[in-house]
Amino acid sequence: MPLSEHEQRMLEQMERALYAEDPKFATALEGSGLRTYTRRRVYQAVAGFLVGIALLMTGMVAPNLLWISVVGFLVMLGCAVLAVTGWRKAPKPGEQAAPGAARGGQGRQRRSVMNRIEDRWQRRRDEQGQ
Numbered sequence: 001m002p003l004s005e006h007e008q009r010m011l012e013q014m015e016r017a018l019y020a021e022d023p024k025f026a027t028a029l030e031g032s033g034l035r036t037y038t039r040r041r042v043y044q045a046v047a048g049f050l051v052g053i054a055l056l057m058t059g060m061v062a063p064n065l066l067w068i069s070v071v072g073f074l075v076m077l078g079c080a081v082l083a084v085t086g087w088r089k090a091p092k093p094g095e096q097a098a099p100g101a102a103r104g105g106q107g108r109q110r111r112s113v114m115n116r117i118e119d120r121w122q123r124r125r126d127e128q129g130q
Helices: 005-021 023-030 034-061 066-089 106-129
Strands: none
16 A cells, blocks of 8 residues: 555655654665665676676687687676666665666656646536537
């Protein structure tokens, strides 16, 4: 069950107050969530990228093992994609880690635009009916 707007605002105020009072404690609490997971995923991708470089170089040095170079390149490419997407998705410190948090106020703005369009449509229907 999603939180109401009032509950979300109250939660955000509590989070801001926690950061204001004890930023070290707040940072320690948030470290166990999505941010730590994405950071770990980025580090693993970087390690995989280095393994890919090693495979690429091994395949280039070995005369009959060119396929190892291809595998190394594919590993590097896959790990680079994982690192970049993981880095982009990682929430900033103090930012909400909920899905859609990156969009910010766009959802509210869209709803208000849709509400205005619906209101206009309703007024037109009412005017035509009279």
